[in-house]
Amino acid sequence: MKRDGKLSGMLHVLLHMADTDKAVTSERLAQMMGTNPVVIRRVMAGLREQGLVQSEKGHGGGWRLGRPLVEVTLAEVYRAVGEPELFAMGNRSENPQCLVEQAVNAAIDSALSEAEALLMQRFGEVTLAMLAADFQRRAAARGYPLLKDHPHPETRHDPSHDL
Amino acid sequence: MKRDGKLSGMLHVLLHMADTDKAVTSERLAQMMGTNPVVIRRVMAGLREQGLVQSEKGHGGGWRLGRPLVEVTLAEVYRAVGEPELFAMGNRSENPQCLVEQAVNAAIDSALSEAEALLMQRFGEVTLAMLAADFQRRAAARGYPLLKDHPHPETRHDPSHDL
DNA sequence: TTTTCATGTAACTTTATATGTTACATGATT
DNA sequence: AATCATGTAACATATAAAGTTACATGAAAA
Structure with missing residues (x-):
């Protein structure tokens, strides 16, 4: 990208x-x-x-x-x-059937969400x-x-x- | 991208x-x-x-x-x-001559750096x-x-x- | 009122990058 | 020696951002 x-x-x-x-x-x-x-x-x-x-x-x-x-x-x-x-990395597929991939997605999404919240907060302060x-x-x-x-x-x- | x-x-x-x-x-x-x-x-x-x-x-x-x-x-x-x-957004040019662009880059980079630090910390905890x-x-x-x-x-x- | 200037926007082209594919070499097992 | 699997370079495809062309609309100036 x-x-x-x-x-x-x-x-x-x-x-x-x-x-x-x-x-x-x-x-x-x-x-x-x-x-x-x-x-x-x-x-x-x-x-x-x-x-x-x-x-x-x-x-x-x-x-x-x-x-x-x-x-x-x-x-x-x-x-x-x-x-x-915002992010250049993401999940390979949303709503995967594979439970392993669901667990992977959840972990990555959680971290990305926190980072996104912080980023938007900073953007809102400037x-x-x-x-x-x-x-x-x-x-x-x-x-x-x-x-x-x-x-x-x-x-x-x-x-x-x-x- | x-x-x-x-x-x-x-x-x-x-x-x-x-x-x-x-x-x-x-x-x-x-x-x-x-x-x-x-x-x-x-x-x-x-x-x-x-x-x-x-x-x-x-x-x-x-x-x-x-x-x-x-x-x-x-x-x-x-x-x-x-x-x-990590990020899908970035500066239009690194090391710009224009002081306005330098100020813009500095502000964006600062916010992105904080977000990146948080993201990597979370990745390190899982x-x-x-x-x-x-x-x-x-x-x-x-x-x-x-x-x-x-x-x-x-x-x-x-x-x-x-x- | 006609010309010029500037925005508004659709359609298309270019470019960058991640991913996919082909081809062939190398090494290990049968 | 045949087969299976990795190793890797070279090339092809897909996607999305940015750039370009073309033409319509509206406002000011001549």
Whole structure:
């Protein structure tokens, strides 16, 4: 299985959207992420349904944040992107007739469930505002102490991110 | 990504091997698992390297357990099958230049690391003997109270498991 | 009102990875 | 020497995520 990058990608996109008040097009977001605008629209559609972002068609259109960063947790974004499968390992078959396999499944499922609960709890404790603050710390550490005066271009170390 | 079933599959195989003192061929194990003998050999090779099983060529050959069930934990089997990736989600890129992506990766990795630690701890607490005991309970509950007198055929509810 | 820009979405293609298959070599037992 | 079983490389298939193409819809600008 390829690893799912929707949560990671959307968090990245949401934080970049917070840099500006203007609507950002799928085209620009796709350039930042090194992907295709259609992929952005496809995944952002889920965020829009949850009210995390808003979209506008036509000239000057694009995407805007629907809620302040401090109100959005990683868990909400995870749900908004469709709650993709968390684990890369699983049972060979659900509801097996074989009692041995039932016992094996129960043991693995129990451990996975605990891990999933912990993971979702952690995701629920982290807001986008915390990620933005961590970004600010990293930028300051890299020598951009006046970040608030230079909120955007100076923070682009990857050319593909230029807006 | 397809989900990895090597841990689940090998646990299943190991418990079935405990049913008998005789060597069990890859052919029989493959029939039980609904897979191919070469797949069995390929994955069992890892278990053999860790001493969890032994193999014998030629007539009467096949696979035998290398250690008592009580001494083997799920964590050991997981390691023996090559420590396959646990999570189906991940970062879009490791070592990104973008500080935003670095912050996102750090947050996700932190949560995943905690979940992984918990999962591995749980795997380390469960032995194959515990799974075998759970199997016995399930068999008894299904109306096989004299399981020890009828250790094998009566526990096969899936025809593909007949040895 | 026509052109342009941007989203919305279905259908299809590509890519990555786990699993399955074929073929043949090696070694042990009969 | 024939048979049985593992050992393993090479190749094929299946599945799911991501990427792409094509075209429709709606909004702003010319």
